[in-house]
Amino acid sequence: MSHFISIPHILGDIKPLDINAATAAAAHLDSLTKPPGSLGKLETLAIKLAGITGVERPSFPHRSVIVMAADHGVCEEGISAFPAEVTPQMVLNFLAGGAAVNVLSRQAGAEVLCVDIGVNAEMNHPDLISRKVRMGTANMAKGPAMSREEAEAALLIGANIVNEAYDRGVRLFVTGEMGIGNTTASAAVLSALIGVSPLESVGRGTGISDEVLRHKALVVERALECNTPNSLDPIDVLSKVGGLEIAGLTGVILAAAARQCPVVIDGFISSAAALLAQRFLPESAVYMIASHTSHEQGHAHLLKELGLDPMLQLDMRLGEGTGGVLALHLIDAACRIMAEMATFESAGISTGGESAESGTNQL
CATH class of the missing domain: 1.10.1610.10 (Nicotinate-nucleotide-dimethylbenzimidazole phosphoribosyltransferase (CobT), small domain)
Structure with missing residues (x-):
């Protein structure tokens, strides 16, 4: 291998x-x-x-949804409608087969691979792929989310999970994620890479109020000001304002391209990883299939920057890979x-x- x-x-x-x-x-x-x-x-x-x-x-008889799970230190700024404890709880839900992505994956004949790449809890389960880089990121509003070495390690973990699945015969990949706070990190990545203001990149995530939305935009602005990520260096952006699951998904996307496998991009967080992959190598974008347009307002900016035309418009904003799995039916149809x-x-x-x-x- x-x-x-x-x-x-x-x-x-x-x-x-x-x-x-x-x-x-x-x-x-x-x-x-x-x-x-x-x-x-x-x-x-x-x-x-x-x-x-x-x-x-x-044809693609074997397909994998790779759900990367990680926590975000920026949650201490109060930017989510859900507490950080939900991340490990949802990981157990994935492993029990009870989440939306599990249901839709069963319908589409896809396996769900759940990866702990940075959950801020000790997790043990026979079906969990345990590749923890660290116990969640640091608070990016006060300094870098992680070190450059940690971002690179997370990216390579994602790449090698694709490699292992490829060796088992998988030839089609779907990006999925779980991490309370990850729409905040994705908005920061979007603003860092293409220069749109936090007011344009930040969305409601888990369903926050207008007041929290304004606060979330200020938190992203603070993170960008205190870290000054270099838009020409995707690892610098990842390490300063990204997330471990975003780094892992960037590796998934690049490795799928390296293996000449289509990779279905889910929603906002997955598309932030896709844009990072494209910034590593523009040619990688031709291997990406955009599944849908998320309800997160920053998603349209990401898809436009990637030059991808999404297959579906369902007003979804769940993540997990749910929109990506629905697009598998269209791939099968084609x-x-x-x-x-x-x-x-x-x-x-x-x-x-x-x-x-x-x-x-x-x-």
Whole structure:
């Protein structure tokens, strides 16, 4: 079993999309019994999956939702509607199969891998992947959330969990997370990387009041002022105002790209990790599939910056990977169209000559 031992090692393995496979997929779609391009985003998705995997008609029987769990020291500033104790309690809920992501993953035929990468509690469970870097981050409103070395360690943990799953035959990954306070860290990451003000990046998270929302924006502003993260150095941003689960997910996304596997990006927190991955290597973004637009106001900024068009709009803001898992049904639909739909030739149907509009499929 190979392991990613450094960030440059991972980045060096990320290749451009396979244009030949994508072109072949587009041609196959245009031969199917439908007007070219008439399945819209499903066709675009099918072509992208071919380009990612290098296989004209891929399928994904084994898929993993990687739920990274960690705590945030900034919770002591009173920025969440839920206490920090909920993080370890929810981890046990994931492990018992009782959370929303478990329910939706069962429906989608996906396994849930729950990783303790920084929960501020001693956790023991036979199904828990225990990779704790530290007992939660420090309060970023008073100084760096973690050290640079800790951020790098968390990123490599995420990468190697992908590696281990890949060795078991997993070829499709979904990002998930749990951590009270992580919308605050994600908002700080967003503001640090693209320069939008905390008033634009901060959202209601677990459902805070207007008063707490204003306070949360001030806390993010304070964190940015006291840490001055360098927008050109993603590890600096991660270590100063990020979270351990965000770092872990950044590693998951980069490692999936290095393994030529699609990675489905869930909501706001996952998209903050996705933007960090893109800042490590812009080419990594072509391996990402945006599942949905979260109700968190900063999410649209992240998706625009990533150049990703989400599949769904469901007004969700739960996290855990729930939106990502719902998008698996659309990925399956795109794969089945490619594998099972008849061509005009095989069905003996006239194409109507050259008058049909050409498809508008593109990566």
